[in-house]
Amino acid sequence: MKLHHFEDPNQFYEQVKDYLLKQEALHNVLLALCNALINNPERFDQKPYLATVEVDGDIVAVVMRIPPQNLLLSKIQNFVAIEAIAQDLHLTQESLPGINAPTIEAEAFAEAWHSLTGQSYQLKMALRALQLEQVQAIPQTTGRLRIATENERELLIRWFEAFGLEALGSVEPGVERRVERHLQRGSAYIWEDETPVSMVCHVGVTSNGARVSLVYTPPEHRRKGYASACVAALSETLLKAGHRYCFLFTDLANPTSNYIYQAIGYKSVGDLSDYIKSG
Secondary structure (H helix, E strand, C coil), X not given: CEEEECCCHHHHHHHHXXXXXXXXXXXXXXXXXXXXXXXXXXXXXXXXXXXXXEECCEEEEEEEECCCCCEEECCCCCCHHHHHHHHHHHHHCCCCCEEEEEHHHHHHHHHHHHHHHCCEEEEEEEEEEEEXXXXXXXXXXXXXXXXXXXXXXXXXXXXXXXXXXXXXXXXXXCHHHHHHHHHHHCCEEEEEECEEEEEEEEEEECCCEEEEEEEECCHHHXXXXXXXXXXXXXXXXXXXXXXXXXXXXXXXXXXHXXXXXXXXXXEEEEEEEEEEEEC
16 A cells, blocks of 8 residues: 655646546545646645555545645545555644545544544534536526626625535635635626525536535525525536536535425435544
């Protein structure tokens, strides 16, 4: 078993793409991050940790981390790789704020890291990865989807912050910068029904797919079908733009969003877990 580091994101992607694309929806964050490192390196202030674990020349695990973000793990074919990854990271990373990985892999790594460092982790969120190939018809609601404009910068900042508090329990740093990127790329969308009533964003691409995220409707506009309409319309837009699939993640503790996405045509492809450092 050998662990290989990579300095060049292009070389790393060429090495891992076939492995990750076998389960593209489950690995869409890793694939989109590779794409961003290659095409938009200016977005990242710190050097990424990029590695694979191989057995007899075959990849059995892929690892990525861009400080200060969480560690990302792929599906792992040989769990002895967990120990190799933990040992290697321990040489270079004093602490890991969190772990995002398929459920079994995330739990195994959290245990291995705790045994090695004494740092404890707790489950923050149980997630389900969903994939859509064709949008299903849903009840119509009034309004239309459009790209957010510069005039809505402050509105988007408020909604991004509200989404973070409601969905993640905290506001992640750098909201203004994230909103700016979305406005520049035209990847933030508003559902307008006389006034803006809901939001959805296109947040990353893979070889065959695009991810939908940041679905948010203010409390006063809920239960009118706006979120469903937002996600359905953006998903249809992305498919018509040439993507074979759309991906999204849903919180398993939120039955409403799970129902909404499945009604649109999203289907489960696997579960993941977010662990955060405790204590």
